[in-house]
Amino acid sequence: MPLPRFDRLPVERQELILGVARRHFAEHGSEAASYNKIIEAAGISKTAAYHYFDGREDLLTAVLGGVLGRLLRALGPWVPARDEAEFWSRLEAGAGALVAHLHTHPDDLALADAALGQADDGPWRDWFAALVTDGQRLGVIRTDVDHGLLVTVTAAVVRAADSWALARMRTGAAPPAAPATTSPIAAAEQEESAQQLWSLLRSMWSAPGAAGRDGKDRADAR
Template sequence: MAAEEFAEHGFDGASYNRILERAGFSKGVAYYYFESKDDLYAAVMGEMLDALARRFGAWEAPARAEAFWRTLRERYFAAVAFVMEDARSARLLRGLSQARSHPKLQDTWGRFEGPLVAWFQRVLEDGREVGAVRGDVPETLLLASLMGIGQATDGWLLEQWAGRGAAALEEGAEQVFSLFEDLLSPRPARKPAARKR
């Protein structure tokens, strides 16, 4: 019931009292489990993100560059399929993408951001090991760029889905994955500049 309320109204529009009424709980009982609406929201998001992580699958270090990109693509589009098949989770993810900048939800976002950053850091390290990820820029810069693009494109993709439906989400996902490939793929070695005589 809480998930439906947050999916339909977002964090700000969701009513804690309406959630309790629909669940048949008194405030006293609810506060035994959740300190506040923020705490309940974090629990709902945690469950949804756990389901998404199960769909995404565990990351295993690939043996070759082509296996890296194939595996990363499979994982990414498994997550896209999860969103396309579950409109409630898509709406919750859309709300979570806005939570990054919400003053009341900084703690909630922080709970999820740490593991997400660690996962991407491992992916980058494994990609560099097999020559699938560029090594000409510091890993910290690459990770920061990847997270920044990821945050921007998550919101953009979910807006495409909300405004134009699943086909737009799928098309947009192809474009987003292409951006990731362009950012991460190794660059050909530059030829030294010719000296002037």
């Protein structure tokens, strides 16, 4: 994370430096972007840069932390649901909010996978812990498996699904159009991706022999 001297910079200056770095990492990749070119584009000397960050990886960590923070804000905190139907509705709404954010923030889209990859602990895991706790309270999620294990596995499944969906968005399999202008084909692809994720979660969350009870499997309804 940034060194204390960086935190003492005016907020506008901090945002400018991190914004320039984010664009470079998004354009050239988190592994290939040049530290020297980033600090040159940000208008800071190499000496000053090392007063702000320990090096390239430290700067990358700060950038990815910002991406993760924006993803979490788009997702919103998990609010306990009144019933099972609202539980699934909230989950779908959160997923939709993330997609909407990524549609309109291409730098975050390019770096989302890397940001999620360093989010094993902290607020991201806390969000899944709240989700699992609420699901167990409502009877949506099994209680015969350790809570911590369910949180870990749920986060891993969603992480894998996110990586798959993000790759499709970046390669154009699901065109990153704004939600209001999404084509019928893109909307159908996004719906298919979401249904596959819900199916995975239902299978994992259901106790042995229990039928999925989310009431939202529209593919079966059709």
